Amino acid sequence: MAANPWFSWTYVVENADTLWEHTVQHAVLTVEAVAIATVIAVPLGILVSRIRWLAGIVIGTAAVLYTVPSLALFAILAPLLGIGRTPVLIGLVAYALLVILRNTVAGLDAVDPAVLDAARGLGYGPGRVLVHVSLPNALPSVVAGLRLATVSTVAMVTVGVVVGYGGLGQLMFQGFRNNFYRAEIMAATLACVLLAVVLDVAIWAGGRALTPWRERRRA
């Protein structure tokens, strides 16, 4: 029996092209899903935090949807939407949306009422309060939601393999099928973790750049 090492640098070098291609596919899918989810979730979060009775319904529905396993959601969407990228993307958007929505609502709810009062006392209209006071204050919570959503999405993309579009998951599965080729599964798994870390740090840095006053307060 041929040697089957857990990790092989030779594999990584010889298959750099394939690894890169799947990593890019994985990254693009993740970023696209999180971006679409953000565009939907943040305005929805703002709306929900203003209309109380809506909050219960939306958050409740989100919680129920979140309970559905990703594999099951992909399996339900794929036959209806066609095999491939679309069902995976839509599934990922759904999960990311829930996380970002929850954090947006929590962030807006946690804004100090005294600060809102002060802004109103200065003559700010509702629109200006939202843009200049509420949203900047909720931003750290939103960014935390974005990070959580991104990291979970990176891990979840691999499940897309069940409907034939799993980015690096495709390589893991191929390695498994290919006589349990450990080096391939390991390389793809590590690439996946690495991608999650890189995206997480990028969003963290972005969040810090957008909220310079937090750094000053701590100093």
Next chain:
Amino acid sequence: MNVLTEALVWLNDPLTWTRSDGIIDLTVEHLVMTAIAVAIAAVFAIPLGAWLGHTGQGSGAMVTLGNATRAVPTLGIILLLAAGGLFGNGAAVLAAAIFAVPVLLVNSYEGVRGADPAARDAGRGMGMSGTRVLFQVELPLATGLIAAGLRTTIVQVVATIPLAALAGGGGLGQIIAFGMGTQRYGQVLAGGIVVALLALVLDGVLAVAQRLVTPAPLRVNGRPRRPRKAPVEP
């Protein structure tokens, strides 16, 4: 809506459910695998989390662990375990247990750590030893959070086990994997619906169970009460 009809026809066939390796058999297998995975994780994580919470050590490690495990793809771990010689079901159960540990660990840690300091002081003042404070004061106060952690864990494991089918294992994921392999997309849809329903029903049942095991004074809308910021005295 051809696929939908196909799925309904398949689900409507009694044989689909009752034959050997039908939905009922697979559900039982699925639940047994879930129970084993949760038991392994709980035996390890709850005592450790409670003890760390009692001694107040390792809060930084707790946060790191919770964040780090989220980035690891479960599928990769299952396939690696399977490639290491632990086939199908075993690989999935072990992987699910590994991913269940952080949730349980963090919740038992936070539960014990977050016990009211006044209650802990009262216990000490009554002459309780450290261990008795842990068992008779802190752990009862932590039941709410530990129960919440168990509920999250069980639902998460039920959602993870279907991946076993991709590594040649059993459970309800088999219906989906088999349907994809044979291009019977009606079955894929039906399998997805069955797995989703199992998770939802289990979550509902556990929500009730969680409420029942949480001591009445700690209940607030099914969630353990955590004191908010104290009101400022004028």
